[in-house]
Amino acid sequence: MSSRDVVLARVRQALADVPAGEGPGGPPVARDYHRVHGSRTRAQAVDLLAENLADYRAIVHRTDTEGLPGLIGRLLAERGARSVLVPPGLDVSWTTGTDVALVQDLASSTARELDLVDSVLTGCAVAIAETGTLILDAGPGQGRRRITLVPDHHLCVVRVPDQVVGSVPEALPRVAPDRPLTWISGPSATSDIELDRVEGVHGPRTLEVILLAAAQEAD
16 A cells, blocks of 8 residues: 555545535535624724734834835935845836846846845835735736745835735635735744744844825825
């Protein structure tokens, strides 16, 4: 009996008491749970997102379209960045306020080459206020998953309030399930059995989020 036969036999044994019609191919899963939790204005949702991002130790900034290039330039300068990776489809105006070398996202780039890049600048697909989570789906201006996992500094721009939703159930219909999704809640962090926090082990040590509003809405 092969290992495969053993595994399949155990699966069949585990499913022996499952009534017919349930499981894969059975009736649809009930999704009558609450999608919206409480009542918030769009501005309150953005404020909650900022609060939860900061709670996860992300650094949050607010600006408008006019101030965005200058802010990005200042943040890169403060980091001492000499290079910033920009994915295809990123708004070219975002980088007009910096003279830092722009590195293109190439499929041929190795992890070692990406590790030499100081910062990465992306947009996002949607942000979840209740969990302080950013979702990237490899769309225009977001790039491939690995470009946001290797460089040590990630600058992510969120258009507010249009890209902000309250809950996870509200976010899911706005992303395609067949695309590679990256869910980000703060900078990369882990802790040992004594709860000593270490950042930067599995991704960027520093996450800076720019909440981009229309001129009349920016703080």
